[in-house]
Amino acid sequence: MSVNLLCFVSSQSDMGFLTNSLFPHRADKGLIQKRNSHRFCSLRTHPCTGSESLGNKVPLLSTMAAASSAGEMAMSSEEMVYNVVMKQAALVNRQLAATEVKPGVDAAAVPGSLSLLKEAYARCGEICAEYAKTFYLGTLLMTPERRRAIWAIYVWCRRTDELVDGPNALHITPIALDRWEARLEDLFRGSPFDMLDAALADTVKKFPVDIQPFKDMIEGMRMDLRKSRYKNFDELYLYCYYVAGTVGLISVPVMGIAPESLATTESVYNAALALGIANQLTNILRDVGEDAHRGRIYLPQDEMAQAGLSEEDIFCGKVTDKWRNFMKKQIKRARMLFDEAEKGVEELNASSRWPVWASLLLYRKILDEIEANDYNNFTKRAYVSKAKKFIALPVAYVRSLAGPPTTRSSRPNQIHHPSK
Ligand SMILES: CC(C)=CCC/C(C)=C/CC/C(C)=C/CC/C(C)=C/[C@@H]1[C@@H](COP(=O)(O)OP(=O)(O)O)[C@]1(C)CC/C=C(\C)CC/C=C(\C)CCC=C(C)C
Numbered sequence: 196m197s198v199n200l201l202c203f204v205s206s207q208s209d210m211g212f213l214t215n216s217l218f219p220h221r222a223d224k225g226l227i228q229k230r231n232s233h234r235f236c237s238l239r240t241h242p243c244t245g246s247e248s249l250g251n252k253v254p255l256l257s258t259m260a261a262a263s264s265a266g267e268m269a270m271s272s273e274e275m276v277y278n279v280v281m282k283q284a285a286l287v288n289r290q291l292a293a294t295e296v297k298p299g300v301d302a303a304a305v306p307g308s309l310s311l312l313k314e315a316y317a318r319c320g321e322i323c324a325e326y327a328k329t330f331y332l333g334t335l336l337m338t339p340e341r342r343r344a345i346w347a348i349y350v351w352c353r354r355t356d357e358l359v360d361g362p363n364a365l366h367i368t369p370i371a372l373d374r375w376e377a378r379l380e381d382l383f384r385g386s387p388f389d390m391l392d393a394a395l396a397d398t399v400k401k402f403p404v405d406i407q408p409f410k411d412m413i414e415g416m417r418m419d420l421r422k423s424r425y426k427n428f429d430e431l432y433l434y435c436y437y438v439a440g441t442v443g444l445i446s447v448p449v450m451g452i453a454p455e456s457l458a459t460t461e462s463v464y465n466a467a468l469a470l471g472i473a474n475q476l477t478n479i480l481r482d483v484g485e486d487a488h489r490g491r492i493y494l495p496q497d498e499m500a501q502a503g504l505s506e507e508d509i510f511c512g513k514v515t516d517k518w519r520n521f522m523k524k525q526i527k528r529a530r531m532l533f534d535e536a537e538k539g540v541e542e543l544n545a546s547s548r549w550p551v552w553a554s555l556l557l558y559r560k561i562l563d564e565i566e567a568n569d570y571n572n573f574t575k576r577a578y579v580s581k582a583k584k585f586i587a588l589p590v591a592y593v594r595s596l597a598g599p600p601t602t603r604s605s606r607p608n609q610i611h612h613p614s615k
């Protein structure tokens with residue numbers, strides 16, 4: 196399938212980062228989100244969530260006994276997300292076995308389209324540099340085609356986030372998100388709406404990227420519109436998967452797994468998921484005060500109650516010992532997820548490891564800054580200084596030189612990576 200580059204030529208001048216109206220003239224497509232309905236159980240307790248491990252899942256399908264009163268099978272968010280991860284890993288294995296990644300900017304056989312596509316990717320690079328300078332610098336070591344693809348993905352994710360977080364957020368409705376999803380489907384079919392979509396359309400044509408995590412990110416934005424409290428970590432986990440774990444799943448097929456890696460594709464996806472979730476939890480812990488101003492509390496209510504904290508304590512924003520103890524536990528959980536993610540970074544293709552290490556180390560440092568602020572995340576924003584960011588880049592570079600371990604003590608579910 197070729198990408199229809201002509202369809203955005205007319206809107207080329209609209210190089211604005213996010214189109215304000217979200218194109219109300221385009222018909223709604225009434226999309227129905229399908230949830231993966233596979234069931235499984237696992238054998239070990241997950242250190243971060245307290246629920247069962249992502250390690251040894253056994254498909255259950257017909258054997259799982261627990262059922263909700265509505266007749267729905269009970270499944271934790273972690274299990275649901277794990278299903279998506281398995282599906283993505285299987286998909287990438289299948290697709291990579293069938294197709295080869297074609298390097299270079301290859302556009303449809305339309306006169307002038309090659310230069311338009313180049314321009315579209317270049318614009319994605321500019322946006323990425325503008326919004327995430329350190330990360331952008333990290334991408335410069337990637338191969339040109341991977342780098343361009345990551346920029347295009349970054350821009351789509353940033354635009355999606357801007358819908359609910361940007362200047363027009365108050366006007367965003369579920370219908371607008373449905374339109375955004377319809378546009379996503381169009382670009383996956385090779386009919387991008389604008390230039391930035393065209394870059395992504397080209398990327399998803401070249402790399403084995405599935406639409407599901409993109410749709411899930413939009414689902415996260417829907418969730419954000421209707422929900423401002425999270426009963427427990429399971430609920431928060433699902434939100435974090437939607438808005439950030441998805442980024443990990445989307446990025447891996449582009450960044451690639453090292454040919455010499457002995458890890459299973461699934462374990463690399465799990466690490467990517469862990470990094471997205473760790474980043475989002477860190478983001479949440481950094482922004483407690485800001486979010487409270489918007490009437491939002493992205494913290495597990497049951498854990499707050501256990502710590503003797505009420506919503507009022509959050510809205511008053513007083514740093515007490517109860518708050519410090521609660522925060523210590525939340526920070527510990529985020530760090531455990533970062534640890535889990537670290538194991539996967541070395542399995543990535545050599546040229547992709549630097550930006551991932553850079554982003555991991557910098558995001559992780561925000562947790563140190565929260566501690567350095569004596570857990571005052573109500574009125575002080577934990578912030579990694581420019582100097583620290585600057586130092587992190589060579590540190591990340593040195594780390595990125597270490598490739599996959601040459602031996603594995605245990606290699607369950609060992610599978611071949613056809614990408615190699
Ligand atoms: C190399 C690398 C880091 C690639 C990812 C690049 C990419 C596509 C980033 C998109 C990020 C984005 C705009 C997501 C939209 C939702 C969102 C804003 C999530 C928050 C990001 C931080 O943004 P910021 O600090 O600007 O937040 P505010 O909006 O200002 O509040 C998140 C916290 C999540 C971002 C999640 C990731 C970057 C996931 C990274 C995981 C991988 C790249 C997988 C790595 C692979 C292994 C095996 C570990």
Ligand SMILES: [Mn+2]
Pocket residue numbers: 356360
């Ligand atoms: Mn945001």
